[in-house]
Amino acid sequence: MKRIANISETKAIIEKYGFSFQKRFGQNFLIDSNIIDKIIQGASLTKEDVVLEIGPGIGSLTQAMAESAKKVIAVEIDKKLIPVLEDTLSGYDNIRIINEDILKLDIKKLISEEGVNRIKVVANLPYYITTPIIMNLLEKRLPITSITVMIQKEVAERMDAVPGTKAYGALSLATSYYAQTELVTMVKPDCFIPRPNVGSAVIKLTRRTTPSVSVIDEAILFKIIKGGFAQRRKTLINSLTNSQPQFNKSQVIQVLETLDLDVRIRGEALNLNQYAQITNKLIKLADLDTKKPSLK
Numbered sequence: 001m002k003r004i005a006n007i008s009e010t011k012a013i014i015e016k017y018g019f020s021f022q023k024r025f026g027q028n029f030l031i032d033s034n035i036i037d038k039i040i041q042g043a044s045l046t047k048e049d050v051v052l053e054i055g056p057g058i059g060s061l062t063q064a065m066a067e068s069a070k071k072v073i074a075v076e077i078d079k080k081l082i083p084v085l086e087d088t089l090s091g092y093d094n095i096r097i098i099n100e101d102i103l104k105l106d107i108k109k110l111i112s113e114e115g116v117n118r119i120k121v122v123a124n125l126p127y128y129i130t131t132p133i134i135m136n137l138l139e140k141r142l143p144i145t146s147i148t149v150m151i152q153k154e155v156a157e158r159m160d161a162v163p164g165t166k167a168y169g170a171l172s173l174a175t176s177y178y179a180q181t182e183l184v185t186m187v188k189p190d191c192f193i194p195r196p197n198v199g200s201a202v203i204k205l206t207r208r209t210t211p212s213v214s215v216i217d218e219a220i221l222f223k224i225i226k227g228g229f230a231q232r233r234k235t236l237i238n239s240l241t242n243s244q245p246q247f248n249k250s251q252v253i254q255v256l257e258t259l260d261l262d263v264r265i266r267g268e269a270l271n272l273n274q275y276a277q278i279t280n281k282l283i284k285l286a287d288l289d290t291k292k293p294s295l296k
């Protein structure tokens with residue numbers, strides 16, 4: 001089937017339907033078929049895969065994925081794009097289009113309706129809700145093998161960052177708790193219409209079957225991580241106890257000492273394993289109410 005991921009086809013479709021781009025929906029359509037190929041290769045799509053696409057737009061990525069995968073379920077919020085998609089994707093019998101807000105959709109139900117064990121998520125995401133979409137997919141323990149998405153470059157770098165770098169933060173730790181990250185490619189603003197005013201990157205998150213560290217209580221781990229980065233230039237002790245007063249200074253000092261960590265250490269210098277150790281020791285010391293997480 002003729003590819004629509006180029007400037008002339010995209011403009012012709014937009015004109016045919018009198019479509020106007022909605023900034024509030026983060027609409028920047030891909031017009032570079034090389035990037036589409038890189039996304040599909042990055043996601044390692046095969047004819048066995050059922051793919052969930054978030055925000056198909058006019059269907060440029062959708063049509064290419066339908067050729068590589070078993071089925072594509074495309075969820076689009078903008079009802080004005082539904083007749084466009086029904087037209088551009090009419091030559092494929094393995095695409096399901098759903099007019100819905102991805103943040104409101106029951107994805108678990110959707111996957112079970114499809115009768116499959118696992119799906120892959122592949123998308124050129126709307127940048128205004130990148131983090132809520134990805135964290136929702138990871139935290140809800142959905143049967144997702146991998147998430148390969150185009151996102152804002154800075155967000156991709158934060159997700160992929162290691163301790164001691166500027167981009168390292170709570171998002172890096174949350175991502176690495178649930179998934180292995182891989183930067184697939186950087187993408188220039190020229191590859192989209194309209195051009196976004198930020199750089200983009202394709203990142204692949206391969207979901208872990210169990211979290212990368214073991215903690216007594218996951219919610220407390222994330223509170224401690226949040227506290228550790230609340231005041232970046234302060235020590236962990238001050239940043240954590242100022243923002244999360246349920247932890248007191250003497251307990252945190254005691255925990256750092258038992259772990260042989262400098263009491264002046266900053267939150268940004270700690271890795272996920274160290275945050276997990278601090279969490280487990282603080283919970284035991286403070287005798288906090290806990291529940292064991294599982295990623296089943």
Ligand code: SAM
Nearest residue numbers: 025028029030055056057076077101102124126
């Ligand atoms: N996939 C297309 C492409 O690559 O050309 C379009 C990508 S564009 C960056 C993001 C798409 O997500 C738009 O089509 C937009 O309408 C849609 N979108 C925005 N918010 C959404 C939401 N909450 N749920 C589902 N789709 C959404």
